[in-house]
């Protein structure tokens with residue numbers, strides 16, 4: 038069984054379905070409100086577990102009601118939560134999400150996610166040592182991200198770094214990453230090359246292999262020094278793209294042992310299923326659903 042360690046954020050998503058996005062200063066009547074577990078780290082952990090991986094999560098929740106719900110939810114997915122800390126005196130991370138016409142906008146308040154420390158990552162060193170993949174994103178403090186990259190390098194564990202939300206990163210952080218998984222905007226930001234509009238050129242400039250997500254266009258990928266290759270996207274009716282990128286990252290990690298082409302194809306398919314459903318973790322497919330989708334979508 039593929040062993041995955043995720044170091045990242047755990048949020049409660051506060052989701053409002055609206056007929057359209059409100060203008061600044063405008064009040065709109067929405068259609069529905071839901072609370073759905075989210076956070077880029079937790080989403081990637083849940084998606085990987087549903088696809089059949091053995092997953093350990095490293096992160097923080099607060100001492101509020103959301104914290105208990107989020108912690109229990111991860112455990113109920115079969116995820117090892119031994120390195121998820123419950124922090125006193127602070128709330129859990131939240132994401133206020135408006136969904137309209139299949140698109141979303143999101144405001145994240147990190148709260149307890151801001152308390153993930155290098156010591157907490159160090160405490161998970163043994164798990165990282167045996168991992169087939171370590172997944173990390175940028176919704177936790179950057180020193181915890183750096184510690185994850187360093188410890189994974191020391192322990193010989195491949196890292197998939199999803200640079201979201203986008204921030205410029207030191208080049209030396211990237212040089213040992215097995216795959217960087219940005220969208221085009223994130224890749225330009227990470228490299229400090231915001232003026233460059235040619236995504237293939239950005240991929241060539243990156244100091245590590247890149248799997249670039251392009252929404253409906255699917256993904257482009259480049260391992261080592263080869264030219265970028267393309268996996269077209271799968272056509273679905275878009276309901277909500279929240280968590281689709283996280284599903285992509287998880288599937289990439291779970292199926293990497295089958296070869297990069299297959300892993301990217303399955304990651305695009307898993308993300309397409311997620312886009313066709315409402316909610317981050319609510320929309321993530323199980324391995325049998327992914328297999329059935331791939332049977333009917335060539």
Ligand code: RIB
Nearest residue numbers: 048075076077132280317
């Ligand atoms: O990637 C999607 C996630 O981003 C949401 O679940 C939300 O919590 C934000 O962190």
